[in-house]
Amino acid sequence: MSKELNTLLTALYVLVDDHVVPARTGRGRQPLLTDSELITLAVAQVLLRYHGERRWIRHIHSDPQWRAMFPYLPKQSGYNKRLRAAEPLLCKAIRTVAACCPSWFDDLWITDATPVPCGMSRETVKRSDLAGHAGYGYCASHARWYWGLKLYLVCSGDGVPIMWCLANPKIGEREVLAALLDHNHHLIRDGQILLADKGFSGKEFKNLTEQMTLRLLRPDRKDETYRNGNLGGVRQWIESVNQTLKAQLGLEQHGGRTPAGVFTRIAQRLLAMTAAIWHNWTTGATSKRSLIAFDH
Template identity: 80%
Template sequence: MTKELNTLLVALYVLVDDHVVPPRAGRGRRPELTDSELITLAVAQVLQRCPSERRWIRHVRSDLSWRAMFPAMLTQSGYHKRLKAAQPLLRKAIFTIAACCPSWFDDLWITDATPVPCGMSRETVKRSDLAGHASYGYCASHSRWYWGVKLYLVCAGDGMPIMWCLANPKLGEREVLAVLLERNHHLLRKGQTLLADKGFAGKQFKQLTEAMGLNLLRPDRKDETYRNGNLGGVRQRIESVNQTLKGQLDLERHGGRTPHGVFTRVAQRLLAMATVIWHNWTTGLTSKRSLIAYDH
């Protein structure tokens, strides 16, 4: 464990314990590993690039520095059950951290959908508990078919997650994003610009965003007159955010096999990225999404 990672985890624990996890009340035996420690441990697992929970538990128990930080460690099954039960806390932690950053008040938010594969074989598709939630989809940017779900993400310019959801890839992108924006309309501000891909073109979707007070900005399609151009330089921001999730936080190696498992592991990675961005803002680091100091 590096000194920078230790500092980040301590700061995260304090924030989560003060503003995310409610005070424990009532009778009953208190857990040896608190919810604040559990969330901190989940972020550390992602930053250390250890997708296997069994291997992660073994590593924490065998390393003296980790044992000193988390003396009361769970078994693999206990850690897995506690983490799935902590889904509301993971969502609340992402929202709380995002609201603490200056980028929360940016006038430009960006959005995109990226594939989250959940299986590689036909037998997995036939036997998986994700049947009905996951399906076959096509990733145009990589020219490949996949079986899984899609992550819809609305984030600030620095990559800070604002709102997100997982959806079946068979569903239309405009319909899913419309529902996501409607459910989180209280987070939107009038006059705010939403940068989207050209796949979100459509008169009905544009009317919906205008009714919410949003200025929809997207690249021009080939069959349209010139308005905004291809917006390649600005659109590269959301592509780099997706690359951080996939290349450095192992989004495609999540290991989830059930709907709750996939949701939890995706939330883990979004929370880890949000924590790094928040900590880099706090420490004054120029590259807000840099994980160099924390991933080893």
């Protein structure tokens, strides 16, 4: 474990324990592994690129450093159950850590949807517990069809998640984003700019964003008069965020086989990225989304 990772995990544990996990009340035995320690372990797993829980648990049990930091280390089955039960705490932790970043108050948000494959074979599709939640969608960047979900992310320019959700790929992008914005309307400030791709065109969607006091910016379609141009340079920001989630945090190697399992693993990766950005802001790092100091 690097010194930077140790510092990040210590700071994250303190923040989560003070502002995310509620104080324990009432009678009962104190858990051997607290929720704050569980969330810290979940972030460390993703930053160190252990996509599988079995390998991660075997690693921390064999490393004296981890045994010194955590008085009790769970086994694989207990870790999996505790992590899925902590789903609300993971979501709250993402919001809490994100709000500590200066970019949380930026006037520009960017949004996009990226595929989250959940199965490769026809037998998986027929037998999976995700049936009814996942569906077939087309990934334009890889020019292929996939079966799974779509991650919709609204974030700041450096990748701090403002709001996010998972949806069936067959549902229209404008419909999902409209529902996401409506559910999180309390986060929208007057005059907030939302940068989207050309798929979020249409008078109805534009009127909806104007009602929410959002200023929608998107690349011009070929059949439209010139307004904003192609916005290629700025649109690369969200592509870079998605690439960080996929290439460095293993978004497509999540391994979830149930709705709760997939949601928890995606939240785990978003929290790890948010924690890294927050730490880089705190230490004054030049690249706010750099994970190089934490992945070894």
